[in-house]
Amino acid sequence: GSGSAPDYLSGLNPEQRLAVETTEGPVLVLAGAGTGKTRVLTTRIAHILATGRAWPSQILAVTFTNKAAREMKSRIGHLVGEAIEGMPWLGTFHSIGVKLLRRHAELAGLRSDFTILDTDDVTRLIRQLIQAEGLDDKRWAPRTFAQMIDGWKNKGLGPAEIPEGDARAFANGKGRELYAAYQERLKTLNACDFGDLLLHPIRIFRQHHDVLAEYHKKFKYILVDEYQDTNTAQYMWLRLLAQRPKTSSAVQAAEGRARDRAPGDFSPAPAAVTRSEAERTNQETAQPPQAAERPASENKPTQQINICCVGDDDQSIYGWRGAEVDNILRFEKDFPGATVIRLERNYRSTAHILGAASHLIAHNEGRLGKTLFTDRPDADDAKVNVHAAWDSDEEARAVGEEIESLQRKGHALNDMAILVRASFQMRSFEDRFIEIGLNYRVIGGPRFYERQEIRDALAYLRVVAQGADDLAFERIVNVPKRGLGEATISQIHATARALGSPMLEAAANLAESDELKPKPRAALREIAANFARWQGLIDTTPHAELAETILEESGYTDMWKNDRSAEAPGRLENLKELIRSMEEYESLRSFLEHVALVMDAEQNEGMDAVSIMTLHSAKGLEFETVFLPGWEEGLFPHQRALDEGGRSGLEEERRLAYVGLTRAKKNLHLWFVSNRRIHGLWQSTIPSRFLDELPEAHVEVAEGGNSYGGYGNPYGGSSFASGRGGFSAGRQNPYGASRFDSVGSPSGARAARGDQSGSGGGAFSNTYATPGWQRAQ
Numbered sequence: 001g002s003g004s005a006p007d008y009l010s011g012l013n014p015e016q017r018l019a020v021e022t023t024e025g026p027v028l029v030l031a032g033a034g035t036g037k038t039r040v041l042t043t044r045i046a047h048i049l050a051t052g053r054a055w056p057s058q059i060l061a062v063t064f065t066n067k068a069a070r071e072m073k074s075r076i077g078h079l080v081g082e083a084i085e086g087m088p089w090l091g092t093f094h095s096i097g098v099k100l101l102r103r104h105a106e107l108a109g110l111r112s113d114f115t116i117l118d119t120d121d122v123t124r125l126i127r128q129l130i131q132a133e134g135l136d137d138k139r140w141a142p143r144t145f146a147q148m149i150d151g152w153k154n155k156g157l158g159p160a161e162i163p164e165g166d167a168r169a170f171a172n173g174k175g176r177e178l179y180a181a182y183q184e185r186l187k188t189l190n191a192c193d194f195g196d197l198l199l200h201p202i203r204i205f206r207q208h209h210d211v212l213a214e215y216h217k218k219f220k221y222i223l224v225d226e227y228q229d230t231n232t233a234q235y236m237w238l239r240l241l242a243q244r245p246k247t248s249s250a251v252q253a254a255e256g257r258a259r260d261r262a263p264g265d266f267s268p269a270p271a272a273v274t275r276s277e278a279e280r281t282n283q284e285t286a287q288p289p290q291a292a293e294r295p296a297s298e299n300k301p302t303q304q305i306n307i308c309c310v311g312d313d314d315q316s317i318y319g320w321r322g323a324e325v326d327n328i329l330r331f332e333k334d335f336p337g338a339t340v341i342r343l344e345r346n347y348r349s350t351a352h353i354l355g356a357a358s359h360l361i362a363h364n365e366g367r368l369g370k371t372l373f374t375d376r377p378d379a380d381d382a383k384v385n386v387h388a389a390w391d392s393d394e395e396a397r398a399v400g401e402e403i404e405s406l407q408r409k410g411h412a413l414n415d416m417a418i419l420v421r422a423s424f425q426m427r428s429f430e431d432r433f434i435e436i437g438l439n440y441r442v443i444g445g446p447r448f449y450e451r452q453e454i455r456d457a458l459a460y461l462r463v464v465a466q467g468a469d470d471l472a473f474e475r476i477v478n479v480p481k482r483g484l485g486e487a488t489i490s491q492i493h494a495t496a497r498a499l500g501s502p503m504l505e506a507a508a509n510l511a512e513s514d515e516l517k518p519k520p521r522a523a524l525r526e527i528a529a530n531f532a533r534w535q536g537l538i539d540t541t542p543h544a545e546l547a548e549t550i551l552e553e554s555g556y557t558d559m560w561k562n563d564r565s566a567e568a569p570g571r572l573e574n575l576k577e578l579i580r581s582m583e584e585y586e587s588l589r590s591f592l593e594h595v596a597l598v599m600d601a602e603q604n605e606g607m608d609a610v611s612i613m614t615l616h617s618a619k620g621l622e623f624e625t626v627f628l629p630g631w632e633e634g635l636f637p638h639q640r641a642l643d644e645g646g647r648s649g650l651e652e653e654r655r656l657a658y659v660g661l662t663r664a665k666k667n668l669h670l671w672f673v674s675n676r677r678i679h680g681l682w683q684s685t686i687p688s689r690f691l692d693e694l695p696e697a698h699v700e701v702a703e704g705g706n707s708y709g710g711y712g713n714p715y716g717g718s719s720f721a722s723g724r725g726g727f728s729a730g731r732q733n734p735y736g737a738s739r740f741d742s743v744g745s746p747s748g749a750r751a752a753r754g755d756q757s758g759s760g761g762g763a764f765s766n767t768y769a770t771p772g773w774q775r776a777q
């Protein structure tokens with residue numbers, strides 16, 4: 001453009017600006033961590049709005065977490081200089097999926113008030129189905145099957161579409177049957193699982209072209225963050241929304257071929273159905289234009305596809321959950337004429353941090369080409385610190401002290417994060433921080449909502465909100481104990497089947513019949529009457545108040561008040577917290593929806609607090625100071641990845657390490673312990689190979705005399721190991737010598753392993769290319 005640029009554009013570098021201003025046509029931004037990909041997306045939305053290209057409701061924007069969606073919304077508001085009332089379609093794939101499905105539930109055989117089941121519900125449901133088939137649920141574990149179903153759904157496969165081999169692999173060949181029965185059961189329950197939130201809309205789009213056309217017309221701009229971690233189902237979903245063939249036959253052609261593609265087969269030829277190819281097919285088969293019968297909107301030339309995806313192949317960390325990094329590779333094939341933009345300047349981290357991260361990730365082979373640099377002077381910056389501790393409690397104590405010392409120097413807790421490889425690692429930090437009164441919040445896991453008392457309370461609320469929610473009903477029908485034994489429960493089941501009604505209704509029926517003994521009968525009568533009364537209060541009573549009433553009147557709160565166990569007071573507090581948190585939501589339903597969707601349960605919201613989360617949920621975030629504990633073989637890289645044997649598992653672990661390192665802006669502390677309790681057993685550990693893959697120029701090994709326990713130099717022996725052999729003395733180091741076992745001669749160890757040393761200077765530029773993807777831009 002000409003003239004002076006609006007404020008929100010002025011801070012961008014030329015490539016970023018190109019990515020923001022190329023609003024029309026497909027755009028892919030492929031760039032390393034901290035180069036401003038998310039900032040580009042945010043600014044792009046602001047730009048689209050500010051220039052009047054679209055209304056907020058015409059923009060579909062996908063983020064990886066709900067938290068990221070909230071942040072993006074508020075930043076857009078800042079950039080545009082006004083509060084954005086409603087970016088209704090900005091959210092995660094799942095939250096957008098729920099919204100779509102609520103609108104078109106009937107097309108999926110559901111009512112719009114359907115329940116979203118969590119994994120716990122799903123597992124219980126599957127157990128029932130397996131038992132109903134007369135199969136042994138010990139031999140055929142419900143959880144395993146739940147995971148299989150999830151895997152199929154990630155690939156976009158319904159019961160009819162799963163590969164024969166998969167179907168045969170479970171329950172004596174009954175895999176497909178069970179999957180189908182599961183889907184049927186969900187329908188009866190008016191419920192769906194997480195996978196359905198994508199799969200149902202995909203079905204609906206495929207089968208109802210009028211519905212799809214409605215969204216083609218609606219969404220003028222589509223934006224996707226963290227594109228490298230989209231799975232096949234998400235990819236199909238996006239393509240359906242973003243690709244707009246001219247005619248419905250082209251839709252079918254494209255769709256048919258997308259379906260034909262075997263999972264994981266990303267070979268270019270048949271799968272790459274591009275718009276132009278679809279058009280060509282159309283011409284070749286000499287289809288009449290059919291202009292007369294077509295609605296005006298479809299009659300126009302194919303609408304421009306304004307999709308913008310940003311991602312980084314080095315940060316693909318959800319392969320284990322079905323993500324297909326190849327989706328990035330396919331972008332140019334899927335969207336011909338795409339503008340591919342690379343961002344190379346990192347704005348987030350110091351040269352030491354960036355140097356460490358770049359050097360580490362260079363050990364991976366399967367990479368696209370990428371360059372990263374920072375022109376930040378590194379003279380005053382701290383190197384990456386590596387610390388050792390005796391065990392995880394010691395580690396937590398030392399990290400706690402480091403945090404407090406930073407705090408005394410004026411650093412905010414909000415600027416610090418502890419990123420763990422496995423969630424069990426959180427326990428020692430949580431315990432320690434509670435002990436010393438350090439505010440923290442756990443982000444990313446549904447931890448709070450997973451607690452027993454919270455689940456029970458939610459089950460009550462779910463039945464009140466949606467009477468057909470049998471799983472929830474079953475969970476609490478005898479909690480607190482009401483003298484309802486297994487026999488009564490099966491009788492309720494039988495009645496429900498006979499009547500074709502939900503269990504709650506069946507219970508009400510049974511309470512009026514004389515089939516039951518007086519005691520259970522009275523209990524059921526009371527339950528039925530209670531739920532009827534509570535349901536009647538929904539519209540008149542504020543939902544938080546209603547929840548409190550329900551927990552009181554059901555006897556649930558009393559159950560914990562009368563409980564003598566040590567946890568009981570904490571549980572009561574959690575219940576109070578639950579009710580308090582409900583006040584933030586408009587309705588009971590929106591609250592329950594939030595709970596079902598929430599991936600990031602935050603405590604200490606709004607307070608200055610250290611964040612604790614898994615590396616997986618730290619994606620896209622940044623903090624002044626980052627602590628990465630537990631860099632030991634078997635934990636990080638994780639044993640599962642090592643057991644796989646192949647390269648891919650280990651490389652995904654390394655990408656996870658790269659994600660962790662690149663979250664830090666200024667200070668980065670890595671930790672390893674020499675003893676760890678895993679599954680209740682003490683094990684002595686070996687420092688992670690990833691530590692050895694860090695370049696010496698950017699790393700400083702913390703020496704003794706630290707505040708964390710007076711062990712002296714942990715590498716030089718003392719309480720950690722005998723003599724100068726350090727960590728590998730007396731222990732088998734499976735991958736050769738470690739730099740960390742020979743403090744005196746680090747380079748010797750590296751040489752012994754044949755490491756190629758990268759450049760170690762302040763500004764660096766490592767380009768690693770995989771043949772076939774380096775192309776002229």
Ligand code: ATP
Nearest residue numbers: 011012013032033034035036037038039347348620
């Ligand atoms: P990740 O791969 O980790 O998701 P990213 O590429 O999305 O990273 P951002 O989070 O968008 O990167 O940006 C990283 C940091 O750099 C942010 O603090 C952002 O505000 C800042 N930043 C990005 N671009 C610029 C710029 N042109 N000028 C100043 N700061 C910038």
Ligand code: MG
Nearest residue numbers: 037038039620
């Ligand atoms: Mg980002």
